[in-house]
Amino acid sequence: xxxxxxxxxxxxxxxxxxxxxxxxxxxxxxxxxxxxxxxxxxxxxxxxxxxxxxxxxxxxxxxxxxxxxxxxxxxxxxxxxxxxxxxxxxxxxxxxxxxxxxxxxxxxxxxxxxxxxxxxxxxxxxxxxxxxxxxxxxxxxxx
Numbered sequence: 001x002x003x004x005x006x007x008x009x010x011x012x013x014x015x016x017x018x019x020x021x022x023x024x025x026x027x028x029x030x031x032x033x034x035x036x037x038x039x040x041x042x043x044x045x046x047x048x049x050x051x052x053x054x055x056x057x058x059x060x061x062x063x064x065x066x067x068x069x070x071x072x073x074x075x076x077x078x079x080x081x082x083x084x085x086x087x088x089x090x091x092x093x094x095x096x097x098x099x100x101x102x103x104x105x106x107x108x109x110x111x112x113x114x115x116x117x118x119x120x121x122x123x124x125x126x127x128x129x130x131x132x133x134x135x136x137x138x139x140x141x142x143x
Contacts, residue, residue, distance in 0.1 A: 001040055001041040001043075002038065002039075002040045003017060003020065003021070003024070003033070003038075003039040003040050003041070003118075004024070004032075004033045004038065004039040004040075005037075005038055006037070006038075006134075006137065006138045007031075007032035007033070007134065007138070008032075009021060009033055020116065021033065024039055024118060027063075027118070027120060028120070030127070031120075031121065031130060031134070033118075037060065037119050037137055038117070038118070038119065039116070039117070039118040039119075040116075040117055040118075041067065041114055041115070041116055041117070042064075042114065042115050042116075042117040043112055043113070043114050044073070044105060044107045044112065044113040044114075045107065045112055046070075046107060046109055046110050046111055046112060047107065047108065047109075047110070048106075048107050049104060049105060049106045049107070050104055050105040050106075051104060052102050052103065052104040053102065053103070053104070054099070054100055054101065054102050054103070055099040055100060056100055057099075057100055057137075058098065058100040058122070059121060059122050059125060059129075059133050060099070060119040060120065060121060060122065061096035061097060061098060061119065061120050061121075061122055061123075062096065062097045062098075062099045062117065062118075062119050063093060063094070063096050063097070063116075063117070063118050063119070063120060064088060064093070064094045064097070064115040064116070064117055065091075065092070065093050065094075065115060065116040065118075066088040066089050066090045066091060066092050066093075066094070066115055067090065067114040067115055067116055068090065068111070068112060068113060068114040069088045069089055069090045069113055069114075069115070070107075070109035070110070070111040070112075070113060071109055072106075072107070072108035072109040073087070073088055073105075073106065073107045073108070073109060073113045074086065074087050074088075074105070074106055075087075075088070075094070075097070075103060075104070075105045075106075076103060076104050076105075076106070077097075077101050077102070077103045085106075088113070088115055094115075096120070121133065
């Protein structure tokens with residue numbers, strides 16, 4: 001369920017999720033909500049996995065806030081389940097993730113997993129760099 005894309009809050013999102021929008025505006029600071037890429041509620045079905053992939057951008061940190069998190073849900077920053085996972089918890093923000101590294105998500109439970117997914121710019125970027133990168137992302141996604 002999309003909340004924002006490329007700096008624009010989706011129609012109806014402010015009315016449907018006022019507290020979520022308020023929190024995202026706080027986190028975004030002087031950048032528009034979703035200026036980086038997206039803000040959305042990400043659902044993962046029971047007994048499923050998201051295959052290993054990379055987002056291929058290193059100027060963003062990806063954030064996950066647990067909304068509905070059954071046990072046996074985790075995110076691995078490797079293709080192997082042998083690594084220490086990042087685990088979600090309901091109402092808790094997972095550590096910001098640098099998702100240019102390959103990662104995969106697993107939901108081995110019998111229930112759906114939901115997290116609020118949003119990106120923030122890497123904190124070491126200047127305002128000018130953030131503006132340029134937001135423009136780059138907007139143009140790249142328009143193609």
